[in-house]
Amino acid sequence: MQIHSSNTYKYGFHEPENYVFKSKKGLDRKTVEEISGHKNEPDWMREYRLRSLNVFFGKKLPEWGGDLSKIDFNDIYYYIKPTGEKAKSWKDLPKEIRDTYDKIGVPEAEKKYLGGVSAQYESEVVYKSIQKTLSQKGVVFLDMDSGFREYPDLVKEYFGTVVPPQDNKFAALNSSVWSGGSFIYVPKGIKVELPLQAYFRINAANMGQFERTLIIADEGSFVHYVEGCTAPIYSSDSLHSAVVEIIVKRGARVRYTTIQNWSNNVYNLVTKRMKIEEEGIGEWVDGNIGSKLTMKYPSLYLVGPGARGEILSVAYAGPGQHQDAGGKAMHFAPYTTSKITSKSISKGGGRTSYRGLVRVLPNAVGAKSKVVCDALIMDPKSRSDTYPTMDIKQMESQIEHEATVSKIGDEQLFYLTSRGLTASDAEAMIVNGFIEPFVKELPLEYAVELNRLIQMEMEGNIG
C-alpha cells in the first residue's frame, strides 16, 4: 500500500480560486480586528474575539492524542470571503462553485426534499435555501453570521455558554476567528421532520475553516442536523477547527449527524458539546473517514434529571491517517443515562484511537452509562488504541465499558469466498456489516455514499 496520492482521493479536485476578500496569513490582533470589522460586528463580539485570542496564546498545545507539532499557525489564512453577495438561488452561484457542488452531489440531495441546503464554500455561506414550511413554523435556520445579525439577543444569550473559549486551545482559536457555520433555533413544541443539512468545503490552499454552529432546541422540540464534509486535496496542511454548541431544553430532542471526509492533509480539531436539560435527548452520530488527524470527542453534558444522551461514532483510518475520536458523557443530574458506541477500522498503516470519558458526579443518583468500542485491524502495519476513562463518584450508578480489538475472522472470510465472492468483496461486506449500526442511523443518501466509500477503500486490500 502506498500513501494516498492526490489522484486516488475521491473528492480530490480543485477549482480555481476566486475571492473578493482574503485576510493576510498569520494570526495576530490585527487579523482578528480585520475579520470583526469586515463583518460589521458589535463591540462585544470584537472584545470576545480579542479575549479569546489571548486565551489561545496563553494555552499550550495538548501533548496527548495526535501529533500537532506540524501545524504552523502563521501559515494559515484565517478569513476568506469568496463572492461578494450571497446567492439567492442555485443559478446565481458562480459557475465553478456550482461545478464543485455538482461533483459532490448537492443538487440531487436537494431534489430529495431535504430541509434546506446551506453550503459553506470557503469562510462564508454562499448559498442557502430554506423551505417555506420551516419559517412558517418559526424555525430559524441561518448561517451563523446572518443569525448573529438577525437574532442578536438570542445569540448573545447562548453564544459560548456551552463551549467557552477557556475550554481548550482550539475552542479559543475558533472563538477568536470564527466565521460561518449554522445557527438553528427551534421554538417550543415544534418538530422538524426533515433533516437540515449543510455542506462544508475547504477550497483554498493553507486555508482554515473555523465555523461556529449554535443549535437551540426549545422545550419539547425536535431537530436533526446533518453536516457532511468533503474537501479537495492540497500539498500543504490545512486546519479545520470548528466549535459546535447545542442546547437541548426540557423534553426536546436533537440529533447531530456528521460525515467527515476531509482530504488527507487536513487537521480536524473540533469541539462539540451538547447541554441536555431535564428529560431531553441528545444524539451524536459521528463518522470520521477523511483528514490527516482528527481529534474530536463529541460530549454530552447531562445537566437535567432524566436527561439521555447517545454517541455513535465510526472512524476509518487509511494510510497516513490518525483518527483520535471518541465521546464524553458527564452525568451531573439524577437518573441520567448515556450510551456510547464506537467502531473503528484501521488499514494500510492507519491509526485509530478511541478516547473517552464517563464521569458520574456525586449528585447523579441512578445514573447509567454503557460504552462499547469495537475495533478492526486490517493488516500488521496498522494500529488501534482504546483509552476510556471511568470516573465514578456515585454508588447508585451502573457503569459498563467493553472494548474488543480483532482482525476479520479467517472463518468468516473463508465462508464468503467459498460462496464465490472475491476476497476483497468479502472483506468489504464484512466491514459494511461491522459498521451497520452506524449506517442504519444515516439519511439514505449518506448511507449509500458511505457504503460505496467503504467498498472503494477495501478494493485491492487482499492481494
Add this chain to the structure above:
Amino acid sequence: MKSQKSKVPPKFLRKFYKVNKSQKYKLKVKNREDKGKIIEFINENESSKVYNLENEKNKIFLIFLNKSGVSNIKINIGKNVKADILGVIIGGKDQTIKLYTDQEHVKKGGVSNLLVKSVLFDRAQFSYDGLIKIHKGADKSNAYQKNQNLLMSYNAKAISRPALEILADDVRCTHGVTVGQLDREQLFYLNSRGLDDPEAKKLLVLGFLNEVLMRIPDIHIVEKYQKKILNEVEKYLK
C-alpha cells in the same frame, strides 16, 4: 522434624508453607492442564515490579491490596507464555489505593488474562490504570482485561482507566469495566431468609470476589484468601 510437630500444619498444607516464604511456589494440582503452574503473590502496597516471562510458561499473579498505596506491575509476556493476573482490592476508611498494570506482549503467541475486582467501603478511593500493549510482530496474541468495582458507600469512588494499544493485526484483545453497587434484590432475598444486613453483605461481597479466586486451581490458596477477605470485610461492616 519431631520438635516442630506442634507447628506443622495439616498434611495437605505442608508443602505450601515451606515455599511460601519466597512469595512464589508451584501449584499442587491434579488436572493435567494446570500442572507446572506457578503462582506469585503481590501483597505489598507500595511496589513497582517488572516481570519478564520467558521460561515460566504458565504463571498466575495474585494481587491482594488492602492499604493505601501505589502498586505498579509490568509484565512482559514472552513467546507462547500464558499469564493470569488476578487482583483483589478491598478498601475502606480514607484509603486511596492505586494500581497500575501493564501487559506487554512482546513476542508471538502470548496469552494474558487480567481480572481485577475492588470492593470499596467508607470513603475509600480506588484508581486503576491498566494497559495492554501488543508490540509489532506479536501476532497470535490474546489479551484480556476486566476491572469490576463494587461501591459499598455513597462516599466511595472508583476511577478506571483501561487502555489498549495494538500494533499487530492477528490478535484478539478485549477489555471491560463495570462500576456498580450490590443488587438490592439479592440483598432483600438474603434478608428475607433471616440474614441480617452485614451478614448478607458479607456473603454477597465474597461471592463477587470469589470469581477472582476461582481462577486459581489450588483450593488451599483459595480457602486461605477467602478467610483473608472475610477478615477484611468484617472490619468495615458493622
